[in-house]
Amino acid sequence: MLYIIIPVFNRLPYTRGCLNSLRQQSCRDFRIIVVDDGSTDGTAQALATEFPEVEVVTGNGSLFWTAGVNAGMRRALALGATSVMTMNNDVLALPDFIEQMLACAAQYPTAVLGALELDAATGEPVYGGEQLDWSTNTRHDLLAELPPTERHGLHPVTYLPGRGLLIPLAVIEAIGLFDEKRLPHYLADFDYTSVARRHGFPVFCNYDARLSTYPDESGQTQTRNKRSLRGYLQHLFGIRGGGNLRNFTHFSLKNCPMPFLPYFLLNGYVRRLGGYFLH
Structure with missing residues (x-):
């Protein structure tokens, strides 16, 4: 069932x-x-x-x-x-x-x-x-x-x-x-x-x-549509933040093949730090 x-x-x-x-x-x-x-x-x-x-x-x-x-x-x-x-x-x-x-x-x-x-x-x-x-x-x-x-x-x-x-x-x-x-x-x-x-x-x-x-209606979209310093911090560190750096790190360490991990992490951090203001 x-x-x-x-x-x-x-x-x-x-x-x-x-x-x-x-x-x-x-x-x-x-x-x-x-x-x-x-x-x-x-x-x-x-x-x-x-x-x-x-x-x-x-x-x-x-x-x-x-x-x-x-x-x-x-x-x-x-x-x-x-x-x-x-x-x-x-x-x-x-x-x-x-x-x-x-x-x-x-x-x-x-x-x-x-x-x-x-x-x-x-x-x-x-x-x-x-x-x-x-x-x-x-x-x-x-x-x-x-x-x-x-x-x-x-x-x-x-x-x-x-x-x-x-x-x-x-x-x-x-x-x-x-x-x-x-x-x-x-x-x-x-x-x-x-x-x-x-x-x-x-x-x-x-x-x-x-x-x-x-x-x-997604939380990520609504946060990005109301850009602010508070929203930016929520995006990067909040439990509902779509760009949460801690979550991305855990996901990467668990799933990215080891040879690609350093670049994958660096690229992902840059995207999350800057992407909030670009979309």
């Missing part, structure tokens, strides 16, 4: 939209666990009254993304999950999303699978995975490089985000849960999928499974 794990903190309208999109799936062979990390906007009451089929794991507001996902995974495993899927609450699953993901999982039972992401406002594709050249710290955007006629099926990637990320039980048994100690929020998903790939598990972006997302 597939268990979908959704960590939430407030933003009830997004959670409601996400859960309603899962109710409309053509394939209903899954269960949902919402990890409510101390929301104060009525999320708990709404889940109880509007979505009684959803199992709720409650946190005290200190979990952040990684520990929240891990709490949901532990509960799913205790309930007998054969695979889990991490999903952010600010996504909408297109009606055949689960069907397409499970079809690929049946064909590649040890593969970690992500989804093609569409802009919820326009319907245009915005993310389709990356292949990273560790030697130059250069990211190849598959969506930009693939012609429209090839935007279907499975495409191998270096890592995947946690939005609609399907993880087989075999992967969890081999590498454990997400690294909540060193990567409490950002980069935990890229780290986990990169570690899985290095352990021999295929990592694919499934272009036939689609999610609608809100690119402008």
Whole structure:
């Protein structure tokens, strides 16, 4: 059984939209666990009254993304999950999303699978995975490089985000849960999928499974749109900072091949220190 794990903190309208999109799936062979990390906007009451089929794991507001996902995974495993899927609450699953993901999982039972992401406002594709050249710290955007006629099926990637990320039980048994100690929020998903790939598990972006997302609503985007000294420090050192130097260092030490590590680190530090003001 597939268990979908959704960590939430407030933003009830997004959670409601996400859960309603899962109710409309053509394939209903899954269960949902919402990890409510101390929301104060009525999320708990709404889940109880509007979505009684959803199992709720409650946190005290200190979990952040990684520990929240891990709490949901532990509960799913205790309930007998054969695979889990991490999903952010600010996504909408297109009606055949689960069907397409499970079809690929049946064909590649040890593969970690992500989804093609569409802009919820326009319907245009915005993310389709990356292949990273560790030697130059250069990211190849598959969506930009693939012609429209090839935007279907499975495409191998270096890592995947946690939005609609399907993880087989075999992967969890081999590498454990997400690294909540060193990567409490950002980069935990890229780290986990990169570690899985290095352990021999295929990592694919499934272009036939689609999610609608809100690119402008991410914490990184909002911080960059309101540039300030406080925002800059948050970007580099805050637990939710997209350019957090400590997180990047941990990710690099765990995943970058040793011959490329010095340049990869130096290049990454420069990008994070200066990139906040360039985008």
